[in-house]
Amino acid sequence: MATMLNIRPWAVAREGYEWGVNWSPAVGAVEEAAMTAPIFGVVEERFKQIAARCLDAARAGASQSVAVSSAAVGEGKSSVAIGIAAAAARNLGTDVLILETDMLRPRLLEDFRLEGRGGLSDYLSSDIAIETCIQPTRIPNVWLLPSGRPTANPGPLIRSRRFQELMATLHEGYQTIIIDAPPLLTSPHAAVIVKQAESLVLVARAGQTHIQDAANALKAAGEVPVRGVVLNGTRVWLPGWVARLLGVSRFAIE
């Protein structure tokens, strides 16, 4: 069951499968079971809304970047980053790059079921070509730059000039960059990474993230404009008949 909870079904679509159009591809059983569940239709629509709100559609043609972070680990920032990227690729019809910057806990390669060919840490610490590191995912128009080999001390790499130059390079190549940033309260380098983005989306997990932690995370982010908060892992707590009895919408209180 833990495996099921940890997967991000919208990240594992395969070739021949178009994200947002066909949710029941005749591919792997996991994907089929996951994608045919009605919940993913809801998830897809939610991410489309979120992407529309946090990305500037009027700026189509110009590059824009959004950092996705959270206060602590396990609040779903990587899931939300993937969801926003997939929805943005669908909404805007442009190439979207997911930049994984959490060098302590890299996992997007696994989520996308991709082979490791080097990543951000490898690029910043060696002469490997960035084109080698960036890989297409099975989601159309979504590309991934993984964080690379786990690094115990990513600070010098993140603060290096090479990283800033890389960001400029990426902006030239991709119209939308979603930065999957480390948690703001637990990573000392998160603020530096977030500053590389034009705006920040804070992910909070419903029932887990405390208000004060969210406020502290926003303080830690510094002066980066905050687009808003994505409340992840919400649940519809009330049975339908109770909601009708109380005169409230079930989805209003999810």
Next chain:
Amino acid sequence: MATKPLIILARHKYLLLIPFIVILPLAVLLAIATRNQDYASRSTIWVQPPIFLPDAQSQGSQYLTPAQNQANVLNEELATDAFAKAVAKALTASGVPATALGVRRGTTVFANGYYSLVVEHKSASAARAQAVVQGIVSQYQADYLANTTQQAKTAANFYTAQLTTQQQTLQTARDALAAYVRQNPSSATSGTDPQYLALQGAVQQAQNTYNATQSNLYQVTLSSGSTLEALQQSIRVVDPANLPKAPVKVSLRKQALFPVAGLLLAVSLSAAVYAFLLRTDNSIRVAEDLQALPGLILLGTVPDVSAVKKRGWPKHFFRLAVTALGVSLQR
């Protein structure tokens, strides 16, 4: 409508149900376990103070009926160790082991009319209930008679002593009158001699006092001696202690006491836990919670994929779980 309290209620519903799940069955079990099958024996006593006794000797308040007065007396006696131990001792001697506490517990005394007094005792054994009632009534009667007789004797001694003094006073007054008449023979015939009249008045007063004391002495002598049977009639057992054939029915109110108390306790505990959760939960659950962060907007919500509970979905998720487990094992 405030949604957070609802969400916390729904989120912690099982936690809030625990007090009910734990306490209510315990309360019902306790109610069943403590449902004693008691036998009740009772005796009715007719309490009518003897009319020949002076008012001072009729016990109790004049504002209560004789039965109420005697119920108070008997209840007070039951509260004393001396009385309860005496009853217990008598019972033990007659083959019914008893203690003072056992005599007190389960015994009820109440007035059932103007003269009617009821003594009731509940016990797990019918014979024991009967024996205890009999013991209490016997001890009560004995105490009453002993007290009344003792009081009468004390009063008789008092009146006898007074009578002696008053007799001397009367004799002195008579002697003084006789001496005055001897000295002044005409004073007795004239009827106007003030000195004669004063001495005669003193004799009369002494005589009256003497007569009254003699009357009181007569009354208490009656009550302490020759009227013992009459005294016994004043505390008369109308209905002797019966041997109950069936246990008394347990009242519905008593049976419901524990479950109701358990319910109240469970409600209180749940309410306390709920209040605590409501007070301490400062996590973000709904968009309203973001109002604590000024200027921050909610971009959207992402449902918890692992917690879908809509009809028909669990089948998909069961398949998903199984296949995902299979895939992970293959790796």
